[in-house]
Amino acid sequence: MSDVIVIGAGVVGAACAYYAAAAGLDVTVLDRGPVAGGTTGAGEGNVLVSDKEPGPELDLALLSNRLWRELAEHGGFEYEPKGGLVVAETGEVQRQLVELAGKQGVEHTVVPDTELHGYEPHLADGLAGGVFYPQDAQVQPMLAAARLLRHGADSFGHGALRLRTGVTVTGFVRSGERVTGVRTDHGDILADAVVNAAGTWGGQVAALAGVELPILPRRGFILVTEPLREPLIRHKVYTAAYVTNVASDSADLETSAVVEGTPAGSVLIGASRERVGFDRTTSIPVLRRLAAQATALFPVLRNRRVIRSYCGFRPYCPDHLPVIGPDPRAPGLLHACGHEGAGIGLAPATGHLLAQLLSGERTALDLAPFSPGRFA
Amino acid sequence: MTGYDLVVVGGGPAGVAGALSAAQAGLRVALVDAGPRLGGQYFRHRAGSLPSGRGADRFVRQCRALRTRAELLLDHKVWAVEQGEDSVTVHVMAGQEERPFTLACRSLLIATGAHDRPLPFPGWDLPGVLTAGGAQALLKGEGVPAGRRVVVSGTGPFLLPVAAGLAKAGVSVAGVFEANGPLGLARHPLLAAGKAGEALGYGAALAGHRVPYRTRHAVVAAHGSSRVTHVTVARLDAEWRVLSSRTVECDAVAVGYGFVPQIDLAVQLGCATTHSADGSPVVDVDEGQRTSVASVYAAGEPTGVGGAELAELEGRTAGLTIAHDLASGEGGDPVPGVLRRRGERLRAFARALQEAYPVQPGWQDWLHDDTLVCRCEEVPVSRIREAMDLGATDARSIKLLARPGMGWCQGRICGYAVSCLAGERPQAPRRPIAQPITLGCLERIEDEQPH
Amino acid sequence: MSFEITVDGRPVPVVQGQSVGAALHAAGITSWRSTRREGRPRGLFCGIGVCFDCLVTVNGRESQRACLVPASPGDEVTTS
Ligand SMILES: Cc1cc2nc3c(=O)[nH]c(=O)nc-3n(C[C@H](O)[C@H](O)[C@H](O)COP(=O)(O)OP(=O)(O)OC[C@H]3O[C@@H](n4cnc5c(N)ncnc54)[C@H](O)[C@@H]3O)c2cc1C
Ligand SMILES: Cc1cc2nc3c(=O)[nH]c(=O)nc-3n(C[C@H](O)[C@H](O)[C@H](O)COP(=O)(O)OP(=O)(O)OC[C@H]3O[C@@H](n4cnc5c(N)ncnc54)[C@H](O)[C@@H]3O)c2cc1C
Numbered sequence: 001m002s003d004v005i006v007i008g009a010g011v012v013g014a015a016c017a018y019y020a021a022a023a024g025l026d027v028t029v030l031d032r033g034p035v036a037g038g039t040t041g042a043g044e045g046n047v048l049v050s051d052k053e054p055g056p057e058l059d060l061a062l063l064s065n066r067l068w069r070e071l072a073e074h075g076g077f078e079y080e081p082k083g084g085l086v087v088a089e090t091g092e093v094q095r096q097l098v099e100l101a102g103k104q105g106v107e108h109t110v111v112p113d114t115e116l117h118g119y120e121p122h123l124a125d126g127l128a129g130g131v132f133y134p135q136d137a138q139v140q141p142m143l144a145a146a147r148l149l150r151h152g153a154d155s156f157g158h159g160a161l162r163l164r165t166g167v168t169v170t171g172f173v174r175s176g177e178r179v180t181g182v183r184t185d186h187g188d189i190l191a192d193a194v195v196n197a198a199g200t201w202g203g204q205v206a207a208l209a210g211v212e213l214p215i216l217p218r219r220g221f222i223l224v225t226e227p228l229r230e231p232l233i234r235h236k237v238y239t240a241a242y243v244t245n246v247a248s249d250s251a252d253l254e255t256s257a258v259v260e261g262t263p264a265g266s267v268l269i270g271a272s273r274e275r276v277g278f279d280r281t282t283s284i285p286v287l288r289r290l291a292a293q294a295t296a297l298f299p300v301l302r303n304r305r306v307i308r309s310y311c312g313f314r315p316y317c318p319d320h321l322p323v324i325g326p327d328p329r330a331p332g333l334l335h336a337c338g339h340e341g342a343g344i345g346l347a348p349a350t351g352h353l354l355a356q357l358l359s360g361e362r363t364a365l366d367l368a369p370f371s372p373g374r375f376a
Numbered sequence: 377m378t379g380y381d382l383v384v385v386g387g388g389p390a391g392v393a394g395a396l397s398a399a400q401a402g403l404r405v406a407l408v409d410a411g412p413r414l415g416g417q418y419f420r421h422r423a424g425s426l427p428s429g430r431g432a433d434r435f436v437r438q439c440r441a442l443r444t445r446a447e448l449l450l451d452h453k454v455w456a457v458e459q460g461e462d463s464v465t466v467h468v469m470a471g472q473e474e475r476p477f478t479l480a481c482r483s484l485l486i487a488t489g490a491h492d493r494p495l496p497f498p499g500w501d502l503p504g505v506l507t508a509g510g511a512q513a514l515l516k517g518e519g520v521p522a523g524r525r526v527v528v529s530g531t532g533p534f535l536l537p538v539a540a541g542l543a544k545a546g547v548s549v550a551g552v553f554e555a556n557g558p559l560g561l562a563r564h565p566l567l568a569a570g571k572a573g574e575a576l577g578y579g580a581a582l583a584g585h586r587v588p589y590r591t592r593h594a595v596v597a598a599h600g601s602s603r604v605t606h607v608t609v610a611r612l613d614a615e616w617r618v619l620s621s622r623t624v625e626c627d628a629v630a631v632g633y634g635f636v637p638q639i640d641l642a643v644q645l646g647c648a649t650t651h652s653a654d655g656s657p658v659v660d661v662d663e664g665q666r667t668s669v670a671s672v673y674a675a676g677e678p679t680g681v682g683g684a685e686l687a688e689l690e691g692r693t694a695g696l697t698i699a700h701d702l703a704s705g706e707g708g709d710p711v712p713g714v715l716r717r718r719g720e721r722l723r724a725f726a727r728a729l730q731e732a733y734p735v736q737p738g739w740q741d742w743l744h745d746d747t748l749v750c751r752c753e754e755v756p757v758s759r760i761r762e763a764m765d766l767g768a769t770d771a772r773s774i775k776l777l778a779r780p781g782m783g784w785c786q787g788r789i790c791g792y793a794v795s796c797l798a799g800e801r802p803q804a805p806r807r808p809i810a811q812p813i814t815l816g817c818l819e820r821i822e823d824e825q826p827h
Numbered sequence: 828m829s830f831e832i833t834v835d836g837r838p839v840p841v842v843q844g845q846s847v848g849a850a851l852h853a854a855g856i857t858s859w860r861s862t863r864r865e866g867r868p869r870g871l872f873c874g875i876g877v878c879f880d881c882l883v884t885v886n887g888r889e890s891q892r893a894c895l896v897p898a899s900p901g902d903e904v905t906t907s
């Protein structure tokens with residue numbers, strides 16, 4: 001019997017397990033697939049503070065940003081603190097960007113149009129300016145998740161961390177109201193607490209416990225270019241429209257260019273957002289729009305080749321906030337899911353806060369805005 | 377959009393036969409192929425010459441007839457296909473300048489053939505080491521032998537024509553090393569009945585050039601600095617573990633362990649797949665070559681590797697079925713019984729061949745820790761094992777953690793080996809972009825005039 | 828009929844209809860690309876446009892598969 005069962009070996013589940021083990025708890029992580037086989041395997045790996053409106057999510061992002069830097073010191077996965085550059089097409093948008101940056105209170109530099117090329121030599125001409133956020137970083141999310149689990153398993157004297165792949169949770173074991181374990185296709189597994197870190201499938205897992213979480217898939221496509229010999233793009237670069245798209249409630253297709261290089265040499269181009277269920281059919285019009293937006297930012301990309309595209313399903317909550325904390329409707333069950341397009345960035349803080357809860361400490365941030373109770 | 381009744385992708389034996397049967401039934405047909413000439417792999421030939429080999433006269437006649445009855449779009453690459461309301465859209469890049477445009481059609485025939493299935497071994501990425509099909513293509517299509525002194529290795533009957541072709545071209549073939557046992561062709565009842573004649577022909581040709589043919593042997597390492605200079609040839613047990621080895625000098629190697637059907641376009645459209653006896657994912661088709669997706673058909677190697685004769689037969693069958701289905705499916709079975717029975721025979725034969733030449737697990741012991749499995753991303757086997765140790769339990773998650781298959785070839789070359797290492801059957805590949813396309817082309821796709 | 832192309836400035840003979848890759852291989856040039864990480868030499872492998880080992884720049888157009896591109900008189904091929 002473990003102290004804690006974590007459902008889901010994505011980046012969020014891995015972070016929960018890591019910090020819980022660090023806090024001295026025995027943890028068993030279950031996943032129906034391999035490690036990082038869910039949405040984590042489709043994420044770009046941006047750890048962003050730049051795209052968050054002031055409020056609880058930004059606070060979570062800032063905490064997470066610091067924790068990622070700490071975790072990266074263990075090594076074993078790529079972590080690049082390369083900074084993010086948000087660019088504005090018009091003077092009016094630039095004014096709004098500067099205003100947002102002021103309100104965020106995050107470390108930033110306002111970049112006038114004349115200095116944009118100093119940051120990104122290949123950026124298109126004619127942009128009105130931008131804001132540079134030095135704290136924005138990038139991790140390789142799949143390897144990071146796998147390494148956190150491994151590091152957690154290897155490092156801690158008290159807590160033990162076990163990973164079991166290929167185990168599907170099919171229900172919950174209850175003792176009265178209380179959740180005391182999970183039913184799986186490999187038998188029942190008992191624990192004092194169960195963490196639902198099933199990402200986009202978090203709503204389905206919650207339903208197994210008879211509680212509702214309104215988590216929906218929000219599809220995103222990414223284009224991947226051929227590996228480039230010379231790094232054409234230094235930072236994560238995106239247009240101001242990205243911020244509004246992220247915050248939008250629309251189910252319809254929205255795209256805004258997010259362009260960045262990777263240590264492997266490929267350039268990643270995102271991001272589209274649409275709510276179409278779990279439909280994996282490639283939409284050529286979406287790919288086309290992403291290409292057009294990326295080349296508008298970086299004309300030099302026109303003669304570079306796309307060798308791959310893929311899609312993933314962000315775990316979307318209607319109020320754009322993740323669900324973190326105990327579920328008042330099912331004692332013993334805690335949630336750590338619904339991080340939409342920011343789960344990689346927000347994973348360490350999520351894990352850290354949940355471990356504090358599990359070990360009865362005061363949490364570093366107020367969890368009320370993320371409470372599952374908000375859907376009760 | 378202008379529309380065709382049928383667009384055929386692939387100008388090999390399957391595609392040409394399919395396009396011709398459909399065109400003769402009165403359909404408006406376009407055939408698209410990435411290459412500059414019709415022929416595909418089997419009928420590959422040099423510019424200004426004609427295809428040769430068994431069935432070549434017939435193929436040449438088919439091509440002549442097709443030219444007057446269908447639109448031929450050679451040097452055109454298909455990078456994506458999409459299902460529309462009541463048509464299929466085929467996204468094409470034309471010529472060296474890669475001009476993008478789209479074709480609309482009421483039905484699509486996927487006849488995209490196969491590519492080689494190599495296995496990694498130390499030194500397999502040295503220049504001079506080619507796939508067996510690659511060496512064959514170079515010789516047939518370009519008149520260029522792979523080297524002066526060539527070693528042929530791998531498994532399957534395809535090694536014989538490769539070696540015989542090289543020997544005939546005056547190359548010194550230092551040996552043909554077949555990893556499987558001798559029971560292969562001659563002793564298998566079905567095989568002996570079918571193609572022993574052809575195999576004996578190659579055997580005689582090799583004997584005439586004094587080319588040694590050794591079963592239960594394989595090239596397990598290649599050596600050299602900027603080009604292969606010699607190889608380690610090992611005697612193998614039934615599981616392909618090395619029993620003993622020796623060195624053979626050569627300046628080129630042709631290796632092949634079967635073929636991988638190219639099914640990217642079918643997967644894009646959501647066609648159901650299954651596995652053939654050699655473990656490859658293939659498109660699942662009915663007796664009329666219909667896939668699980670309405671209006672989409674497949675013929676030739678994408679439905680399972682079976683060689684040129686079966687490919688042609690499947691192409692014809694598909695062409696007849698498509699004409700029948702477009703004419704609202706009336707008037708009985710479109711495929712004559714003789715064709716159907718010959719198809720059954722050839723398929724049984726293909727299956728028996730695949731079973732007679734399996735890939736055995738012992739090849740994994742040929743690898744050193746630093747042997748590259750993924751040539752593009754330069755991923756050694758040690759990193760793959762490390763990823764498995766971290767909780768990657770299938771080829772996809774191994775790719776996410778260690779990058780094999782993330783590079784230029786998108787796992788076409790290493791995919792089979794990675795699946796073997798993961799201990800699973802290869803899964804149908806998801807490649808929404810079947811050919812690399814520049815962002816400049818991609819952003820223009822709908823602005824270009826339809827053909 | 829035959830003609831010449833240049834590869835990194837060196838003349839290479841071509842038989843009409845040959846691909847750039849075949850012409851290089853025939854001229855005894857079996858490697859012309861080096862890999863990004865370890866600088867390993869690469870040339871033809873699959874011969875049919877599948878492996879992308881044979882990439883070259885032809886007349887300024889980058890990342891062309893040498894085994895697929897037909898050579899034309901005067902082509903300038905550069906390698907990396
Ligand atoms: C295109 C795209 C780009 C993105 N880019 C970024 C980015 O740059 N930065 C960022 O921070 N975020 C990004 N995201 C979002 C990010 O990927 C997700 O928020 C994050 O991966 C969610 O992680 P997770 O661990 O919650 O979920 P997942 O990784 O999906 O993990 C959940 C796991 O639960 C398992 N599971 C589900 N049900 C069961 C069950 N019944 N039993 C057992 N196991 C189960 C699944 O198998 C899965 O492995 C992006 C997303 C997409 C789609
Ligand atoms: C390199 C190689 C060499 C071979 N040599 C021989 C041989 O000498 N003797 C022998 O018996 N068998 C040979 N084979 C086996 C071969 O698979 C069959 O003999 C036979 O050619 C199969 O016929 P097919 O019509 O199914 O496909 P193929 O003959 O392979 O034809 C498929 C065609 O589709 C085209 N194509 C594929 N994808 C696209 C796309 N996305 N866009 C546009 N066009 C596309 C290709 O250019 C090709 O011309 C070889 C196989 C390979 C891979």
Ligand code: FES
Nearest residue numbers: 874876878879894
């Ligand atoms: S040799 Fe494989 S792509 Fe050219």
